[in-house]
Amino acid sequence: MNDIGASLALALRLITGGDPSLWHVVLLSLEVSLAAAALACLLGLPLGALVAVERFPGRRAAIVTLNALLALPSVVVGLVVYLLLSRAGPLGSLGILFTPTAIVIAQAILVMPIVAALARQFVEDGWRDYEEQLRSFGVTPLRAIPTLLWDLRYALFTVVLAGFGRAASEVGAVMIVGGNIDGVTRVMTTAIALETSKGDLPLALGLGIVLLAIVLALNAVAYAIREWSAKHHG
Amino acid sequence: MERFLSRLSATWLAASFVAALLLATGAKAQDFITVASTTSTEQSGLFKHLLPEAKKALGFDVRVVAVGTGQALDMGRKGDADVVFVHDKVAEEIFLGEGFGVKRFEVMYNDFILVGPKSDPAQAKGKDVEAALKKIAAAQAPFASRADKSGTHAAELRYWKAAGIEQPKGAWYRETGSGMGPTLNTASGMNAYALTDRGTWLSFKNRGELVVLVEGDTKLFNQYGVMLVNPAKHPHVKKDMGQKFIDWILSPAGQSAVAAYKIDGEQLFFPNYKPGAA
Numbered sequence: 001m002n003d004i005g006a007s008l009a010l011a012l013r014l015i016t017g018g019d020p021s022l023w024h025v026v027l028l029s030l031e032v033s034l035a036a037a038a039l040a041c042l043l044g045l046p047l048g049a050l051v052a053v054e055r056f057p058g059r060r061a062a063i064v065t066l067n068a069l070l071a072l073p074s075v076v077v078g079l080v081v082y083l084l085l086s087r088a089g090p091l092g093s094l095g096i097l098f099t100p101t102a103i104v105i106a107q108a109i110l111v112m113p114i115v116a117a118l119a120r121q122f123v124e125d126g127w128r129d130y131e132e133q134l135r136s137f138g139v140t141p142l143r144a145i146p147t148l149l150w151d152l153r154y155a156l157f158t159v160v161l162a163g164f165g166r167a168a169s170e171v172g173a174v175m176i177v178g179g180n181i182d183g184v185t186r187v188m189t190t191a192i193a194l195e196t197s198k199g200d201l202p203l204a205l206g207l208g209i210v211l212l213a214i215v216l217a218l219n220a221v222a223y224a225i226r227e228w229s230a231k232h233h234g
Numbered sequence: 235m236e237r238f239l240s241r242l243s244a245t246w247l248a249a250s251f252v253a254a255l256l257l258a259t260g261a262k263a264q265d266f267i268t269v270a271s272t273t274s275t276e277q278s279g280l281f282k283h284l285l286p287e288a289k290k291a292l293g294f295d296v297r298v299v300a301v302g303t304g305q306a307l308d309m310g311r312k313g314d315a316d317v318v319f320v321h322d323k324v325a326e327e328i329f330l331g332e333g334f335g336v337k338r339f340e341v342m343y344n345d346f347i348l349v350g351p352k353s354d355p356a357q358a359k360g361k362d363v364e365a366a367l368k369k370i371a372a373a374q375a376p377f378a379s380r381a382d383k384s385g386t387h388a389a390e391l392r393y394w395k396a397a398g399i400e401q402p403k404g405a406w407y408r409e410t411g412s413g414m415g416p417t418l419n420t421a422s423g424m425n426a427y428a429l430t431d432r433g434t435w436l437s438f439k440n441r442g443e444l445v446v447l448v449e450g451d452t453k454l455f456n457q458y459g460v461m462l463v464n465p466a467k468h469p470h471v472k473k474d475m476g477q478k479f480i481d482w483i484l485s486p487a488g489q490s491a492v493a494a495y496k497i498d499g500e501q502l503f504f505p506n507y508k509p510g511a512a
Contacts, residue, residue: 086312086313086314087312087313087314087468087470088312088313088314089312093470095470097314098268098299098314179268179297179299180299180300181268181297181298181299182281182282182285182298183295184266184295184297194276194277196415196416196419197273197277197413197414197415197416197419198279198415198437198438198439199415199419199422199438199439199440199441200439200440201440
């Protein structure tokens with residue numbers, strides 16, 4: 001209990017203290033997680049929508065696979081990306097192991113199934129509601145995907161945030177492919193893991209509270225933007 | 235419909251542009267070398283102290299990835315590091331023998347210590363690590379082992395062997411499969427004995443009931459070595475910058491920077507490079 005109290009006080013000091021190295025870690029965390037979420041949405045939203053509206057052989061298998069991938073262990077993803085990007089691996093010549101790019105790739109692979117699986121659910125429901133109407137205009141399922149995604153944008157917003165949350169909270173894969181290099185690939189979660197390793201539990205928890213506060217603030221802003229735009233453009 | 239399509243593709247384009255931009259900035263080439271080192275040097279805080287001085291002297295970044303010695307050498311074998319900086323002489327010489335390292339230099343040493351609960355149920359306290367391990371095994375007192383093929387783990391297994399215990403087994407011998415810090419956290423949580431390097435111990439804050447029980451045994455000496463990964467095996471190795479870093483840490487300036495690192499007035503690592511005696 002004492003530890004948690006100390007951590008709260010420490011977290012407050014960390015947030016108000018403006019330590020530049022802490023803000024660098026925070027910014028890097030946000031940057032890579034947002035990039036990973038964007039990349040994952042780029043692939044995941046159309047993929048999820050496609051599976052939702054199109055009827056093709058193996059569709060059920062695709063749905064089951066997408067849902068199963070939600071349980072993808074992050075360390076496995078980290079290991080696979082590590083082996084791919086290692087100098088001894090097929091993409092080794094790129095030389096991007098232990099860079100933020102490697103982190104973005106691993107996170108995007110982890111986030112993509114979440115985005116795709118959730119998008120499929122939303123779009124499938126939307127398609128059920130609008131199918132008749134859209135078909136009467138002569139719109140094929142494939143052509144309906146952009147309309148559906150746009151129409152469901154507020155619901156899909158939650159999907160994007162879920163993806164971002166998964167990316168920002170990830171530690172296992174990020175540690176392996178990033179290497180937790182101070183000032184280069186140290187993000188909030190790996191910094192927390194390092195302080196835990198050093199037995200500095202109050203500082204580790206303090207950093208955890210800082211991360212939580214930032215994610216909370218970001219979500220609040222996102223929610224406000226969504227409300228505002230729904231009112232003005234909805 | 236067309237409007238929707240164009241708006242949507244615009245959003246998509248913007249998103250991909252942002253993603254690509256971030257990817258590009260991440261991959262931007264910079265002057266740096268990658269050093270594979272051990273958790274003991276990272277978690278003791280040595281690199282946090284050393285790297286700014288290295289950068290000042292060398293003019294490029296030294297990026298440290300801290301893993302166990304076994305994994306660090308493996309990073310060297312794969313060509314994912316330019317320099318390895320580890321502490322397991324036997325494994326280092328195998329690495330050299332395989333042709334993955336150019337030359338091994340001894341940089342500094344510290345020592346291992348045996349820590350355990352203040353109550354010391356196995357009566358392990360003393361000056362002799364082998365005697366202490368024998369008592370712990372006889373009492374079947376909980377012992378937390380790294381079990382991660384790190385330098386400390388290799389040393390621990392050598393001490394068990396020397397104590398006449400080929401491979402400790404049983405519910406009392408707990409393999410954490412993790413770094414030094416996490417293993418100390420485990421030992422602290424269940425009042426177990428553990429072998430640790432002094433550097434990690436001095437900077438470790440979550441000690442609970444744990445205290446130092448065996449120290450000062452000459453067998454507990456822990457030597458660190460540094461090697462350039464062989465450019466003949468991996469042509470992309472930054473051999474000039476890597477060698478400059480090695481030269482710096484072996485120079486009087488580098489050696490005194492190592493000696494200057496202290497926690498609460500206690501020195502953690504002792505430089506011992508001897509020119510000519512590689």
